[in-house]
Amino acid sequence: MNVREWALPVYTILLQLAVGALIVLWLIRYLAGSKFSPREIDRIISNPILVIAFTSVVAMGGAHFHLSKPFHSFLAVLNIKSSWLSREIVFNILFFLATMGLLYLTYFQTHRRKLITALGWLAILFGVNLIYCMARIYLIPTQAAWNSHTVIISFYVTALMLGGMTIATLMVLDLKFAEIKKADDIELRSQVIRYSSAGLTCLTVVLVILSMAIIYIQTRLLAQGDLIARTSLSLLLDLYLPLFVMRLILLVCASVTLVYAVIRMYRLQIKPQWLMTPVYVSCLLILVGEIIGRFLFYATHIRIGL
Amino acid sequence: MIILYFFYGLAFEGLGLATYLQLRREGDFPLKRELPWLAAFGFVGGAAGWVDMFLASGSLEEIVNILSILRVFLHMLTGGLLLRFGWGMLNNLNPLPAWSIFIPGILIVPIAFVITYATTTFITPSPIEIPIEIWTRYLLYLPGSLLAGTGFLRQWHSQRKLGLYDVSNLMLGAGLAFILEAVVMGLIVPAAPYGPASYYNYDRVIHTAFIGESLEVTQPYALYPWLDYESVLNTTGLPIEIWRMLSAVIVTFFVVKALDVFEAIRRRQVLALQQERDRAQRERIAAQIHERQMAENWTNALINISRRIAKLEHVDDILIYIVDNVHQLLNTDFVGVAITNQENSALELKCYSSGGKTQLVDNAPIRVTNSLVKNAMRTSASYRSLGNESIEIFEGVCFFTDEPARAIVIVPLQLENTVIGSLWIARIESTQFSETDAIWLESMADQVAIAIQHGLMTSQLQSLSIVQERGRIAREMHDGLAQVLGYLNLQVQTLGSLLNQGRTEKLQTELLQMRQAIRTAHADVRENILSLRTTLAQEKGLEAAVQEYLSEFEIQTGLKTSFAYQVDGDLNLSSIAEVQFVCILQEAMTNVRKHAQASQVDVAIRKEILGDGDHIHMQIIDDGIGFVMAGSKRNFGLQTMQERAESASGNLTIKSSIGNGTCIECCLPCLQQERLQKQSVVIR
Structure with a gap:
């Protein structure tokens, strides 16, 4: 793939990361709101929302690199009735606007908690639809490697996996920043991380297992498919085998690192600040693994016909 | 080319060696912690350069594969060491600002994409050494050099702030050298159809990474006109190997020079630290001496106050002395002593020190109404301002000045658990009094209370002495003059009868007896007058009075009579002892006149040093008839003398026998001599 072609993986990965991060963040906000002060929790989530909004901006900007005429991209929404691509763009814009609204509210209208909550769930709804539309684009009969509902599931799995790890990394970085600045909410941040670490780790491990299961199903489907599908599979297991194996290894290594670090933190009662390096490394490994996966996704397709 | 590689390797080996030698020096400057990484980078980088040299020479063809693997390994190791050194330079010397903690978070997505992109390039058909070298340079050399360069540039900035311009210039040079190295070692790579390698490479092959293999000048993202290796070569005329060698030499030069300067700075800092330590030690010793001097001054002042109290000096004089001492020893702007008035209805200023003069309040009473002073008296607890109070609460503390006080200490005056007044000090400037100052003031307040108590006791004692003296005079008049006058009254009646009877001879005899009686009475009266006058004439000194x-x-x-006085300086007897001393002398002389029938009396006064201190010894010897102690009619007078001596903590001995005269010896203790010898530093 040349640089222009890389714009597509960048776009899909970043948007899935943003949607997944928002889902995980809102789950933590909902669950932690009953245990801690909701006002304090809202203060903690402001920085992750900034990152989510920034990511969606970068993704949208990056997506234009793979277009022949970037300035005509808005015309794509005209085919919303028949085109999944148009729907994707519409939901992308809606998600972007909702995220921006959320960003404004969490920084400048912090007292409007109900509105923030509602807008968050609305943004998640747009995000979920966005990923669905994004996946449906690839479900076309001429692309044997893509034409499977496992693609939809794998996109959601990627979103949640990257989102969970991103939120974990952001929370730990925020905690470290608060510690350096000697902020007054260090204890609260530590408690929230302790509270959510186990859940995030379990979620990540389950998603990694699910991701591997999807890979297995996809290879089985390709093996049982027609000549084109088998050709795609041979590409995956021949030319791209090192990358294929590397992706699996990276996912496993990330899970092991995360599980080891979190168990160590709970057992030895270590400060959550210690999680910074292992969580960051896990996040990086999963991100690299998923980007390789997306590369393989695009690299192994073989068009039937014209 | 071989020579270039040789000098390239030599420059890096020189860097490693120079850094290693710096490491072996003593000292602990901040950069030293990062030097092992720089030394290792120099040694390994030099080795990599020399491996390149052997590969370029083609002289070791039999081990060319091993050398190739070694080259890849050494380059990766060099890049890793450079990256570690760069990170240390950037972060460890001067901690980065807090917000920089988010940089890895922001960069995680680009890093992941770059890693993935790099990974995908390994599946191209080109030899694997090519992508390894390319990504070693992009991922290790480039960020490592940039981090090191940025770290040195941060040092340049911080050293300039400190005013160390010689070091800062070297830091700037080292920073720029690493930036140059980032370009020539991190950015120029073998030709490959991806990333910057497609248009900026050794082999002058230009691809565009954005649109694949075809080259279009009009492509809006193409940056090759500025980054084209061939253009650089045409402009400079130097191949990349020369630039790399130059960058290595420049880095080595600046880093080595900078390390030398760091060492010089370290020595300067050690010297400055030593001087600072010496200065601090001198200041500490000076402070200790000052504190000791102050304590001595305070002790002397307290002793002098005690001495004045013991000498029964007037309480007003003692108060002025105390207030003046407090003013000078505590460096105050105002000192005040206030006593509750007789009706116990108000607190009145008794004595003060302000504006350089210390005096009593003689005229209209000045009432003290400040709530802090009253509160200190009410709670019987001292008060010391800390500097964070509003100055309004200090109003009414400083008299005779318009400036408000900003620092005060108030101590209640307690007399037998009863608060009778207050002693306080104040400063107009905001320098607060220390806790030690407050303790010293409390001890002064105790002295004030003792002085007042002694004043009260002295006046009571004086009243008692007057009563006793009147009784004594009455007794003397009753026993002497009244008896004589009674006798004379009877004799006058007898003379009248004899005159009527015409018995002239008998009349003359009676007249002679009357004359004798009058003469005796006259002598007694004169002696009494003399005694009274001597007792009351103390101010002229004992020697002169005696x-x-x-x-x-x-x-x-x-x-x-003869008188021998062998005392140098003052007698140092207490006032009571001096009175008793004179009274004993008078009593003894009266006894001599009345009973001894002596012709000569010798009086000697001298100072003796006994085991328990100085004593004043008085000896009165007459050459009279003497007496037997037992049954003597003089017993009453002798007993009085004995009691007087004992009341002054002294003793009295009498030696006499018939025909051998009488010797009376009296010994009274002096006040503690060594304490009196210390002179107060307070000038009064």
Whole structure:
């Protein structure tokens, strides 16, 4: 793939990361709101929302690199009735606007908690639809490697996996920043991380297992498919085998690192600040693994016909 | 080319060696912690350069594969060491700002994409050494050099702030050298159809990474006109190997120079630290001496106050002395002593020190109404301002000045668990009094209370002495003059009868007896007057008073007297002891006149040093008839003398026998001499 072609993986990965991060963040906000002060929790989530909004901006900007005429991209929404691509763009814009609204509210209208909550769930709804539309684009009969509902599931799995790890990394970085600045909410941040670490780790491990299961199903489907599908599979297991194996290894290594670090933190009662390096490394490994996966996704397709 | 590689390797080996030698030096400057990484980078980088040299020479063809693998390994290791050194330079020397903690978070997505992109390039058909070298340079050399360069540039900035311009210039040079190295070692790579390698490479092959293999000049993202290796070569005329060698030499030069300067700075800092330590030690010793001097001054002041109290000086004088001492020893702007008035209705200023003068309040009473002073008296607890109070609460503390106080200490005056007043000090400037100052002031307040108590006792004692003296005079008049006058009254009646009877001879005899009685009474009266006058004439000094008394005694009685006075300086007897001392002398001389029938009396006064201190010894010897102690009719007078001596903590001995005269010796203790010898530093 040349640089222009890389714009597509960048776009899909970043948007899935943003949607997944928002889902995980809102789950933590909902669950932690009953245990801690909701006002304090809202203060903690402001920085992750900034990152989510920034990511969606970068993704949208990056997506234009793979277009022949970037300035005509808005015309794509005209085919919303028949085109999944148009729907994707519409939901992308809606998600972007909702995220921006959320960003404004969490920084400048912090007292409007109900509105923030509602807008968050609305943004998640747009995000979920966005990923669905994004996946449906690839479900076309001429692309044997893509034409499977496992693609939809794998996109959601990627979103949640990257989102969970991103939120974990952001929370730990925020905690470290608060510690350096000697902020007054260090204890609260530590408690929230302790509270959510186990859940995030379990979620990540389950998603990694699910991701591997999807890979297995996809290879089985390709093996049982027609000549084109088998050709795609041979590409995956021949030319791209090192990358294929590397992706699996990276996912496993990330899970092991995360599980080891979190168990160590709970057992030895270590400060959550210690999680910074292992969580960051896990996040990086999963991100690299998923980007390789997306590369393989695009690299192994073989068009039937014209 | 071989020579270039040789000098390239040599420059890096030189860097490693110079850094290693710096490491072996003593000292602990901040950069030293990062030097092992720089030394390792230099040694390994030099080795990599020399491996390149052997590969370029083609002289070791039999081990060319091993050398190729070694080259890849050494380059990766060099890049890793450079990256570690760069990170240390950037972060460890001067901690980065707090917000920089988010940089890895922001960069995680680009890093992940770059890693993935790099990974995908390994599946291209080109030899694997190519992508390894490319990504080693992009991922290790480039960020490592940039981090190191940025770290040195941060040092340049911080050293300039410190005013160390010689170091800062070297830091700037080192920073720029690493930036140059980032370009020539991190950015120029073998030709490959991806990333910057497609248009900026060794082999002058230009691809565009954005649109694949075809080259279009009009492509809006193409940056090759500025980054084209061939253009650089055409402009400079130097191949990349020369630039790399130059960058290595420049880095080595600046880093080595900078390390030398760091060492010089370290020595300067050690010297400055030593000087600072010496200065601090001198200041500490000076402070200790000052504190000791202050403590000595305070002790002397307290001793002098005690001495004045013991000498029964007037309480007003003692108060002025105390207030003046407090003013000078505590460096105050105002010192005040206030006593509750007789009706116990108000607190009135008794004595003060302000504006350089210390005096009593003699005229209209000045009432003290400040709530802090009253509160200190009410709670019987001292108060010391800390500097964070509003100055309004200090109003009414400083008298005779318009400036408000900003620092005060108030101590209640307690007399037998009863608060009778207050002693306080104030400063107009905001320098607060220390806790030690407050403790010293409390001790002064105790002295004030003792002085007042002694004043009260002295006045009571004086009243008692007057009563006793009146009783004594009455007794003397009753026993002497009244008896004589009664006798004379009877004799006058007898003379009248004899005159009527015409018995002239008998009349003359009676007249002679009357004359004798009058003469005796006259002598007694004169002696009493002399005694009273001597007792009351203390201010002229004991020696002069005794001398005068003995001269008068000699004139009045016709007895010869001698007086030997062997005391240097003051007697140092307490006031009570001095009175008793004179009274004992007078009593003894009266006894001599009345009973001893002596012709000569010798009086000697001298100072003796006994086991428990100095004593004043008085000896009175007459050459009279003497007496037997037991059953003597003089017992009452002798007992009085004994009691007087004992009341002054002294003793009295009498030695006499018939025909051998009498010797009376009296010994009274002096006040503690060594304490009196210390002179107060307070000038009064």
